[in-house]
Amino acid sequence: MSVKIIPLTEHKQDIVNRYLVYKNVFENRAFQYNLSAREHEAFGVYEKLFIKDSILKKNRSYVLECSNLEFTFKYKED
Numbered sequence: 001m002s003v004k005i006i007p008l009t010e011h012k013q014d015i016v017n018r019y020l021v022y023k024n025v026f027e028n029r030a031f032q033y034n035l036s037a038r039e040h041e042a043f044g045v046y047e048k049l050f051i052k053d054s055i056l057k058k059n060r061s062y063v064l065e066c067s068n069l070e071f072t073f074k075y076k077e078d
Contacts, residue, residue: 003042003066007050016043042066 006015013022016039020032035043046064065072 003039005043005046005064005066007064014043014046046071 004015004017008014013020015021016035019035019039021035021043022030022032024030029047046066050064
């Protein structure tokens with residue numbers, strides 16, 4: 001199974017396999033749809049590595065693809 005994560009707005013909204021993941025008014029993650037266990041796991045790794053530790057520049061636009069917890073970054077053209 002492949003998981004595609006697309007960041008939308010300054011780590012407040014992300015798309016995980018076509019489903020919106022966002023921060024609610026209490027700054028907690030909320031899910032538009034119940035994600036599968038693999039989607040949750042991939043998003044957890046993504047959140048820890050790229051949102052909390054912020055190793056990627058925030059101003060870059062990219063798509064993160066995850067397959068068996070192997071991440072592939074594809075930078076979008078600006």
